[in-house]
Amino acid sequence: QAKAMGRNAWYLFSDNDRSRERIHTLVYWKEKIEYSHLHDNFVLYLQPIMSVKSKQISHYEVLLRMQDVDGTIRSPADFIPAAEHTGLIHAIDHMVLRKSIAQAAKICQAGFAINFSINLSAHAFNDPELLPILKQQLVLHQINPENLMFEITETAALEDLPGARLLMKEIKELGCGFVLDDFGIGFSSFYYLRELPVDVVKIDGSFIRNLSESSDDLILVNALCSVARGFGKSI
Numbered sequence: 001q002a003k004a005m006g007r008n009a010w011y012l013f014s015d016n017d018r019s020r021e022r023i024h025t026l027v028y029w030k031e032k033i034e035y036s037h038l039h040d041n042f043v044l045y046l047q048p049i050m051s052v053k054s055k056q057i058s059h060y061e062v063l064l065r066m067q068d069v070d071g072t073i074r075s076p077a078d079f080i081p082a083a084e085h086t087g088l089i090h091a092i093d094h095m096v097l098r099k100s101i102a103q104a105a106k107i108c109q110a111g112f113a114i115n116f117s118i119n120l121s122a123h124a125f126n127d128p129e130l131l132p133i134l135k136q137q138l139v140l141h142q143i144n145p146e147n148l149m150f151e152i153t154e155t156a157a158l159e160d161l162p163g164a165r166l167l168m169k170e171i172k173e174l175g176c177g178f179v180l181d182d183f184g185i186g187f188s189s190f191y192y193l194r195e196l197p198v199d200v201v202k203i204d205g206s207f208i209r210n211l212s213e214s215s216d217d218l219i220l221v222n223a224l225c226s227v228a229r230g231f232g233k234s235i
Contacts, residue, residue, distance in 0.1 A: 029082030032068070037091065041067045044099055049117070059115035059149065062100045064092070080121070089123045094133055104148065105141035117149040117179055122156030125163035131170055138174065145175030149200065153182045157196060168197045184224045193231055200234040 001019050002011040036042050046060040066074040083089040100118045107114045124130055138145055150171055157164040157180065168178050180193070183201040193201065203224050211217050225235050 026082050026085055029079050030086045030088065032066070032074075033079055033083055033086075033088050033092070035069070036066050037088075037095065041069075042092075042095060042099070043067055043073075044096070044103060046103075046116075059117050061117045061151070062096065062103075062119065064096055064119070084121070084123065089121050090127045090129065093121050093124055093127065093130060097130070097133055098137055101137040101141050101143060101148070105143045108143060108147065113147075115147050115149065117151050119151045119181075122153065122159060124152065125156075125160045125167050131167070134171065134176075135174065146177070149177035149179050151179040151181050151202075154180055154185055154192065154204075155182060158192060161192070161195065165196055172197055183228070184220070190227050193228065193233065198233060201228045203235065 002009045005011065043065050045063040045065055047063055048057045049059050049061055050057045064076055066079055068074055080089070080092075083092050096118065100116055104114060104116045120130075152164065152168075172178060177199040178197065179200040179202060180196065180198040181202045182204040183193070184207055185204040201224075203221060207217050207221050207224070211221060228235055
């Protein structure tokens with residue numbers, strides 16, 4: 001705990017301290033993540049993204065789930081925090097990348113045109129192995145890079161703007177697209193929209209949920225859409 005607080009510090013042990021409970025939870029999920037990797041218990045769900053006007057599905061967002069030993073399907077909210085704390089997050093990013101591209105290639109080889117949007121973690125920007133793995137998988141499966149988009153949250157991008165800009169630039173040079181999720185949640189959203197080479201923005205859900213009832217949200221969403229389109233981005 002002292003180390004987590006910034007080192008060169010002391011921490012008083014207490015029977016009422018909840019840090020032990022947090023550590024037990026961390027170890028619990030770390031073991032589950034490692035078991036799921038070993039037994040290939042991570043599964044991908046494909047969520048169709050449809051245009052309301054045309055009723056056409058433009059692409060599918062790849063969503064990660066973990067199948068527990070009892071068959072329960074776990075959402076990323078259960079295991080991603082532990083993966084981030086234990087350093088397993090890069091392995092999860094790599095696994096999602098490989099599985100997604102292999103699945104997309106399989107569908108394309110069956111004669112169906114399909115586009116995938118693949119979520120990357122906030123730690124993708126400091127992962128030196130991510131780009132080489134992506135290049136390797138594109139060559140291995142002979143898939144058109146234009147069929148793939150990569151999705152990162154605005155919050156994650158803001159934490160490391162130079163790293164975000166560099167990774168996006170390198171991935172876009174391969175021919176893939178980029179999606180900025182949770183758009184509008186930060187005070188500097190418009191500035192970062194100009195700075196980051198994204199193709200599509202997804203407006204944060206907090207602005208959308210009450211859109212039909214809130215005139216304030218309607219004004220904000222209109223403004224976000226107007227600026228995004230002005231920069232040549234899709235919504």
